Amino acid sequence: MESKMNKKYEENGKLKSWSEINKERKRKRKEYKEKALENKRMKEMEKEKDVKQNEKIKSDTEEIKEISTLSIALPGSILENAQTEELRTYLAGQIARSACLYQVDEIIVFDDYGDEEKIKTSSIDDDFGLKTVRQSCGQLARILQYLECPQYLRKHFFPIHRDLKYSGLMNPLNAPHHLSSKDQFEYREGVVTSKPIKEGKGSIVYIGLRQDAHVDKLLVEGSRCTVKLDTKTIDTKKLKGVVVNPEAPRKTTGVYWGYKVRLAKTLSQIFSQCPYKDGYDLSIGTSDKGSSIDSFECPSYKHLLVVFGGVQGLEFALENDQTLKETEPELLFDSYLNALPSQGSKTIRTEEAILITLAGLRSKLNPKFPPTVFKGSDDANSSASANETIEKVNESTEKADEMSRFD
Template identity: 60%
Template sequence: MAQNSKDSLKRTWSELNKAKKEERKQWKEINLEKKLKKQEIKNTQQNNAAEAHELNPKFISTVSIAVPGSILENAQSPELKTYLAGQIARAVCIFQIDEVVVFDDYSDEVNAKKAKFENGNNGHESRQSCVQLGRILQFLECPQYLRKSFFPIHKDLKFCGLLNPLNAPHHLSVKDNFAFREGVVLNTPVKPGKGSIVNVGLLKQVRVDKVLVPGIRCTVKLQPQEPNIKKLKGLIVSPCMPRSETGIYWGYTVRIANSLSKVFSQCPYKDGYDLTIGTSDKGDSVDNFECPKYKHLLIVFGGLHGLEAALESDAVLDADDPKLLFDSYLNTIPQQGSKTIRTEEAILISLSALRPKLNPDTRSKIFHESHINSQEDGVVKSNESIVDIGNVVDMAKFE
């Protein structure tokens, strides 16, 4: 009986040792798999970073509109002024406008109320209604999770809670999984050899590949991520990159011009606008309009007294007829039933009439909503190719 008990005990220890060996073997395989996966991700990130410095965003034709800031002065209350600006922002987003120029169509008025406007390192005064319209347009364009960083409490934004949201594609929620996101650089100490920390509206912060000035807005492309890490990794890219790579509409920029002439002379594009369209009930019918190819299109809308008043008050322009300023001068609402068309109405109607006629030199890709997925685990995964690192754009700030 004793001998049988010893043989049973030996077999038990033998089985335990065998089981432990199998367990150690499995752990070695799991650890090896993890190391290989980390190495693969590391190699992908290095390759993507190398490719990012070599590629440039593809050029896409742009559409800009110019709107007089004085239209806010025709509103009867602060609430209506805010809602008017919201209507313009909605129209701009719906028709995927790239730039909004708010210009002063009464630039010769000495007693006009002024407000300080700061754009980057340059600061100057502009008509108060222009600054207010520009501020509200920028507030609505900014993703919600960034607004506290760029827009402190201000009287011009007091009634923005009344406005309909833009629901722009780049207004991503924490559950949206997309390769690109807008972010703000945090004032976090940067370790040697490491990039800045950026808040992109996710549960985890993102460490980017460059050291940036805290407080500026930037566009980040998220890289394939390792599991169970404290910070995500990303690359700083040009704001043009999301649309260039995916076709997604990535918002608009806002510029203020102190006169009609500065709408043209301060154009941000190197060769200016190669096609300009003025809108007026005195123009030619839009039904007969054939749009030539363009790289940068500008559509200008008049205020309460039309573009004639803006031309008359401009000390630089010496033309007698606003028609002479544009390549095409169009009546986008022929046979109108009302004596007057409000500017916010004219923007929607004109862009609707012109949309099927536009002939851009280079069109963007068609974006599919399926490219934005909902993430459940908080880990962003991206298999898209990393593209060019562009310049970081500081959001224009109004004070």
């Protein structure tokens, strides 16, 4: 009688002994283990490759020189001079447009009435936390933030609010970072989604494309971030990128990447709460009582601040600030300028003063660290240079049929 080991067993129509079957199973197990080890090795190599690629992208981004900045400050009370809510909204939109045209990096909205009692207040979150301010200041800041935000992100950061009721009346900024789904650029603004992802694999960010981006860092859900895309993965199944500093696009490519909004409760807080380490090294006040802008010679600066007064001028703001001891506003600034000598009207509105002053200063500015010039652009100071270059990259930045009045 045959032993169990030599017993014949029919497999796939062929007779095999148990010893042959066991040998075959051992061989398959060995092949499976070798294949598993190879797959593990390949995954580790791919992970190392991704880490190196991310480090390369980061190093390319981090190796950027410092650039000089331009900040403007204006009182939120100018909205109270508008007769209707529609006019208030449109006025705020004009200010946002002016800031975008002249590539302003920071807009400070301050309260020139100081600490008044029994006033209507509004709570708003700027880059430095939640603040409670005068209603007109809050409304102006909210509209400025809304217009700066790319269109595809607005529903994530701006719920329905009375301050944005007439946002459809405002003209779109058409800023370079307001990219449509058809535009191609290495940087994009995005919002962190709640989509599940394996631990240690970073986050998934919605960047206005059909395909979300996988980034290297674990971020808080719902937060806004700037993503530098890995161009090699744009046409692949998995779009990858790294999270970079919001200033990186401007510093590395020269593209104007929008402005930040900061709230100040008094005139003195414009200076005391400056986000730059060494403060503003050049400050300019504007008034019809100042010296002519025509004779102004701009010194070299790192961070420039231009301050505009409201209906009653900077004198009114200084009078209501209990912190400042100066009696004349010109003592607060390095230069005190009249942007339009021999003006035809008795008064110049703040939104007009912003355009007039920035236009007058444009050819006189002397930044210590000028922004990078876009490739293909010959004029470093041209406010249209960034737009012209990104149009060459995208070929379709302005699609009127895709951009509504709420843009």
